[in-house]
Amino acid sequence: xxxxxxxxxxPWNYPDFDPDTPNEHIEDxxxxxxVSFMQANSDKPFFLNYWMFSxxxxxxxxxxxxxxxxxxxxxxxxxxxxxxxxxxxxxIESMDDAVGTLLDEIDRLGIxxxxxxxxxxxxxxxxxxxVDNTVPTSNAPLRGGKASMYxxxxxxxxxxxxxxxxxxxxxxxxxxxxCDFYPTILEMLDLEPKTDQSxxxxxxxxxxxxxxxxxxxxxTYFPHSPGIPDWLPPAVSVVKGDWKLIRLFQNGEGGDHRWxxxxxxxxxxxxxxxxxxQPERVKA
Numbered sequence: 608x609x610x611x612x613x614x615x616x617x618p619w620n621y622p623d624f625d626p627d628t629p630n631e632h633i634e635d636x637x638x639x640x641x642v643s644f645m646q647a648n649s650d651k652p653f654f655l656n657y658w659m660f661s662x663x664x665x666x667x668x669x670x671x672x673x674x675x676x677x678x679x680x681x682x683x684x685x686x687x688x689x690x691x692x693x694x695x696x697x698x699i700e701s702m703d704d705a706v707g708t709l710l711d712e713i714d715r716l717g718i719x720x721x722x723x724x725x726x727x728x729x730x731x732x733x734x735x736x737x738v739d740n741t742v743p744t745s746n747a748p749l750r751g752g753k754a755s756m757y758x759x760x761x762x763x764x765x766x767x768x769x770x771x772x773x774x775x776x777x778x779x780x781x782x783x784x785x786c787d788f789y790p791t792i793l794e795m796l797d798l799e800p801k802t803d804q805s806x807x808x809x810x811x812x813x814x815x816x817x818x819x820x821x822x823x824x825x826x827t828y829f830p831h832s833p834g835i836p837d838w839l840p841p842a843v844s845v846v847k848g849d850w851k852l853i854r855l856f857q858n859g860e861g862g863d864h865r866w867x868x869x870x871x872x873x874x875x876x877x878x879x880x881x882x883x884x885q886p887e888r889v890k891a
Contacts, residue, residue, distance in 0.1 A: 638705035661702035666738040672697035689745035728763035751837035781814040
């Protein structure tokens with residue numbers, strides 16, 4: 608399941624995975640297990656894939672952190688702010704602490720100068736559940752959130768550490784997607800793909816080196832019908848340059864497909880559908 612059986616704080620309902628201490632937080636324990644793995648493998652190349660429970664549902668966290676942010680929100684007076692959920696803030700702090708635990712151990716082991724780190728999310732923030740009498744978070748100025756085909760659902764953060772290659776504090780607007788990670792990591796490590804192996808993504812190593820990079824269109828396929836306020840029927844989108852086209856499957860007249868077209872450079876909030884005004888671009 609996506610969450611630790613209803614609670615991030617022990618006891619968890621996992622066979623053979625008992626907490627070390629009462630009320631242990633799942634992310635603290637996961638980070639501890641990850642550190643143990645790194646310690647056991649620090650003298651040779653290793654690959655660690657750490658999928659965090661935070662900040663997924665169920666929405667709960669350490670009680671003291673929830674209270675910390677409840678007081679902070681009350682003191683600020685921002686009772687209508689877009690992001691004012693103390694439980695979600697507490698979950699983020701535990702996530703940050705776990706990341707810090709791993710980074711500190713990489714430093715302690717003396718392997719920071721030859722360790723690549725990729726931090727990414729698989730979707731935009733959850734805007735639709737109801738936690739602490741508010742929504743968990745906001746993706747403004749993007750439209751929508753998790754489970755939406757709008758940019759608030761498909762855009763997520765990505766930070767990459769590649770020692771001696773990626774410049775500290777540098778930024779890039781190059782669009783990437785998660786299927787780029789595999790070919791990218793192979794190139795980073797000078798590893799050849801298997802014979803006749805093909806990739807849906809591309810290596811973004813040139814972008815990480817600070818070079819310009821051209822790429823084909825990026826497609827996102829989401830054939831689901833989630834019950835969210837920013838609901839869209841099952842759909843596929845394509846982004847090319849400044850333009851994003853969404854095809855809604857069998858959602859038009861007579862069961863035909865329906866289209867939405869946005870210029871993301873001029874309309875990042877996807878408020879102005881240009882499909883009817885630019886039929887030739889849609890057709891292309």
